Amino acid sequence: MHIEPGVVNGAKILLSYATAAGAGAYTMKLAWDALRERGPASLLMRGAIATALVFAFFEILPHFPVGVSEVHFILGSTLFLIFGPAPAAIGLALGLLVQGLFFAPFDLPQYGMNLTTLLVPLFALQALASRIIAPGTPYVDLRYGQALALSTAYQGGVVLWVAFWAIYGQGLAGIDGIATFGAAYMLVVLIEPLVDLAVLAGAKSLRGLRDSGLVTPRLYA
Numbered sequence: 001m002h003i004e005p006g007v008v009n010g011a012k013i014l015l016s017y018a019t020a021a022g023a024g025a026y027t028m029k030l031a032w033d034a035l036r037e038r039g040p041a042s043l044l045m046r047g048a049i050a051t052a053l054v055f056a057f058f059e060i061l062p063h064f065p066v067g068v069s070e071v072h073f074i075l076g077s078t079l080f081l082i083f084g085p086a087p088a089a090i091g092l093a094l095g096l097l098v099q100g101l102f103f104a105p106f107d108l109p110q111y112g113m114n115l116t117t118l119l120v121p122l123f124a125l126q127a128l129a130s131r132i133i134a135p136g137t138p139y140v141d142l143r144y145g146q147a148l149a150l151s152t153a154y155q156g157g158v159v160l161w162v163a164f165w166a167i168y169g170q171g172l173a174g175i176d177g178i179a180t181f182g183a184a185y186m187l188v189v190l191i192e193p194l195v196d197l198a199v200l201a202g203a204k205s206l207r208g209l210r211d212s213g214l215v216t217p218r219l220y221a
Contacts, residue, residue: 002070003110003117003162008169015168016112023119027093030086042213043090046083049214050091051098053079058099066184068166068177073188074158076122077150078196081139082203084216085126092118113165121157128153139219140204144197151192159185 008016034043053075063072079088093115100108107114132146133139163178203209203219210220 002072002104002107003113003165004065004068004070005106005110007068007166008110008113012169013109013112016110016116016165019116019120020112023089023116023123024093026123027086027089027119030089034084034086038213038217043086045214046087046216047090047094050079050083050087051094052091054091054095055098058095059103066181069162069181071181071184071188073191073195074118074154075192075195076118076154076158077125077147077192078199080122080125080129080150080154081142081196082199082215082219084218085122087216089119089122092122117158117161117165120161121154124157125150125154138221139216140200142197142200144193147193147196147200151196152189155185155189155192 031043034046057073057075061073063070065071074092076088076092079091083091096114096118097111100111129150132149133142159182162181166178167175203215207220209215
């Protein structure tokens with residue numbers, strides 16, 4: 001989902017700074033909630049693990065340019081279900097930043113756009129989870145339909161934001177590239193719920209993690 005350089009230029013890029021600042025402010029709110037829930041050590045550990053995983057997802061898993069952006073296996077819903085919203089947001093933000101600083105400096109001008117594209121769908125995913133998952137249901141007991149809904153919401157949000165940035169920067173001239181990108185992302189939508197369920201199934205057999213502080217309390221409780 002890395003927006004290609006040149007898609008948004010000049011003064012228009014200022015909007016991405018504003019949207020990224022808003023996403024960052026909400027991440028701070030989530031982080032404060034997580035601090036009160038389990039303390040700083042748990043938040044730091046989960047955030048660090050999520051950051052390392054996001055960096056690995058971007059650099060190691062298959063990724064390829066399609067249309068106006070790149071197709072990645074971001075696994076945003078997996079990060080959310082295992083670590084919680086704040087560590088997932090921190091991991092996405094820092095993993096993307098580390099990649100840009102050390103491996104893809106040409107992506108740094110687009111950091112605000114890419115950050116917005118990753119985080120706002122995560123916040124929408126959090127809202128959806130509160131509606132479709134009963135309060136007493138631990139994440140390890142999710143059904144395939146619920147995992148599919150969460151993954152589709154996240155990936156759909158990513159596609160919508162990529163489309164927004166492309167149309168904002170270039171008008172309808174790049175509509176073919178947007179359509180190609182969206183179609184390619186259907187592969188991610190199909191695979192990610194299976195990954196979620198596989199990870200959750202593995203977590204079921206590792207209930208010793210419940211009180212470790214390395215996962216979100218909602219995973220088991």
